[in-house]
Amino acid sequence: MKTALCLGGAAGVQDEWTAALDLADFDFIVACNDVGAIWPGRLDAWVTLHPEHITRWRDQRRANGFADAARYLVHGDYPPIWAELVEFRFPGQGDSGSSGLFTAKAALIDLGADRVVLAGIPLVRSSHFFDAVQWEAAGGYRTVWEALRSEYRARIRSMSGWTAHFFGTPTTDWLATGSTDADAPGPTLEQTRMSKVKLDKIAYEPHPVSLERKKELNAKGFKIIDARFKPADAKPAEPEKIELGTDSGEGLSDDHLRSAIEAATGQKPHHLLGRAKLVEQFNALNAVAAGEE
Template identity: 40%
Template sequence: MRSALVLGGAACAWDDLEQAKEFGSFDATIAINDMLAHYPGEIDFAVSLHPEKYTEWMAGRDAKGYQRPKVFVAHDGNTQMGRNGAFPVDIVMDYRWPGMSASGSSGLFAVKVAIEQGFDRIILCGVPMDGAQSHFFDRTPWSEVNAFTEAWSIANPILRDVTRSMSGQTKEWLGYPTLDWLKS
């Protein structure tokens, strides 16, 4: 089994991460959006539906002396990042599975990336898909959450055997991880 940890931007992300660490180490870490600038550890895959912000997030990461992610993923093949000799995104893929007409958030895109990269045990931290949750970098509830829940429902049959969540609605939809599940 290959395991991946997905780090989202909800206020619960840091607590979720601490709990997930109790399961041991993971084969990869996938960070999304603002977590790219704030997570101090090694990041294997940077994933976002907003790749135009990669430059900003990398500036924040660089300012803190954090190592850059190994691989950048986007849904837009024309995206260029960086200043003075921009470099392309490493992997370009559709953020939707068949049957999805809309996005399920950068969190669902990260799960798709993990599955397509061969990970069969994925744990979500800070991806509760709960409108009452704010992001870790502000206190405003995430009012847009309802626009993304239908896509999670459509993708659920694809995700449910390989993905678990530490908190929120995604924990209700997919279940909480266990050591037995991680090793099975």
């Protein structure tokens, strides 16, 4: 029986991988996204839905003095020639379940593990290890995880969060033999409370999506999925119209600022123009429209 430890980017990932390693020696280690750069040990596979970042992450891992991953499994446009383009979903899975679920799929199917333990993949509204911003979209992926086929679901456990509530937490018996005799109840839903904002709509956005745009869409009830996965009949998540003369640029996202400036001037702002300059340019147009100049 082969076991895999799957690493995600939640703030507690380092404590969780330490606790998981106290339970067993894993045959495979699989990481997703940024966490692969800080995991110090052997890395059997590194997965991502954002291949545009994998070269930078690999460079960071090398700069940290860690050995390259044995395999790079990606899904998306323009993968590096040294990466493998693979399916990111389990059989029967429709929408994306986030990079965390891709990690479990890679471990069970691409590497052939019998059981996996998730560390740093709680699927709750908490920050990542590399920032202090809460992940508002987490709850929007839960329905995809809940629809996972039973033959895969029974082979997954998690160290924390909603995924621990849903799958259960790992025990030494389960890791060694698959036995559930020593199972203990997972965390209650009260312990894994999410934001009051219900993400019941989908916005298909070109990646990478700016932090301001993520926060804006999440606050309006949208979970964000890469535009590459947009169905032909999907309706666009249109931004609210910005009326010059009535809004201040300080409270708008970069994407809204760019759209408003382009609409007013007929020219797109330069792609390297920073937020301060965008706000300044918008406010100048705003003042003219309001009759203040």
